[in-house]
Amino acid sequence: MYLAKVIGTNWGAKQAAGLEGLKLLQVRPVVLRASEAGATRLTEQDCALSDQVIVAADTLGAGPGEYVLVATGSRVRDVVYDSSRPIKAMVVAIVDSADIDVGVVR
């Protein structure tokens, strides 16, 4: 699972049958970089966003700008949805706050 920020959504009339009724969210995985010396808490500025954009299925109604937890893999899909869905990434939590030990990151 990884932290990611929701940047939008995409839709299309022609799509795989298994996507029926699924809300799709475009997310950018969070990349932690070492913050300046002396900083005790990581702020949003320290969370850079990867250039990669992943499309994840969403069951919780997360909106653009929110930070979410994304889980991937067929095992998770079979639990959250069912084994016939053509998806591999799912939003499994909307993050209220995250506390990361600055020391470990530096």
Added chain:
Amino acid sequence: MFLGRVIGNVWATKKWPELSGLKFLVVRPHTLAELGRSEPPQQCDDAVIAADLLGACIGEDVVLAYGHAARAALEELAPGAAARHPVDAAIVAIVDRFDVDPEAGEEV
């Protein structure tokens, strides 16, 4: 999967229980350039430890299976145990001969 040459052995007495009975070899992957020329690989900057169930010896060229394929290799030879083998590389073939031309198919 990729080709490599066996360059050493690894013995370990203290190890994960499922690994007992498995032989481990040190395999150096062949780069594409080395596959083209016949002379042996020079410096060794990368080595993989692979489980060996076929009895490969030092100096032999082998085909290495990696990841899920490695565990699938163990399934056949140790039925039912593969799921518990914490192994990510296994030797699946001992090469008699390989014939590689990295330039094959180039418009000449």
Added chain:
Amino acid sequence: MILGRVVGEVWATRKHPKLVGYKLLVIRPHWWYEPSHHVGHLVAIDAHVDAGVGDDVVICMGEPPRWQSEGPAMPVEAAVMAVVDRCEVDESAFEGPRPLKLWRDGPRGLIVGRIRTEGAEVTSQAEPERSEP
């Protein structure tokens, strides 16, 4: 799937029982695909396609190759699934910040040209993002 060129073949009598009856082909991948350990090649089984050395082929990776024969999974990670006749790429793929890299001439029969891009216009109003570090 990835595109690659068959640059060689491997013969092995002492091999894993599940590999008996399958040709082992040495593949040099085209463009961006980076095989593990940067060895620049990968070995794939020939899934009933009978590709020869010098052919450009389409290779399927991951789980499907392991279930190409009955019974327990085969110890493989890649299977040749088709021989490429012709491959067409739009010129635009060779521009931009990270253009498509070709291994020398790329797949044989590669035609590069400006392809009519009459695809639907994407109404893209991506949210203004902070610039990347």
Added chain:
Amino acid sequence: MIRGTVIGEVWVTKKAPSLDGRKLKLVAVRGASGAAASGRVVVAMDTLDAPMGQAVMVTFGSGARNVLRPGASENRDLLCDCAISQVIDGES
């Protein structure tokens, strides 16, 4: 699943049975900073007839096989690890 742009096509005749009748498209993966930003290209099986230059969504592994034949247990042998799962009409 990732977003990409259809940049090309691959024609094959000698092929494994699971491919019959389906097209193979070349999709350039699109990063956050614009088209084909990541330089990565994948060969994706296309059952939705996505035209050249079209923005599409691509899914991998068992997701791709579910595009062709839903139901994970009986499509493991389908030789496909990447498939176009949506022709993107719009993004926000």
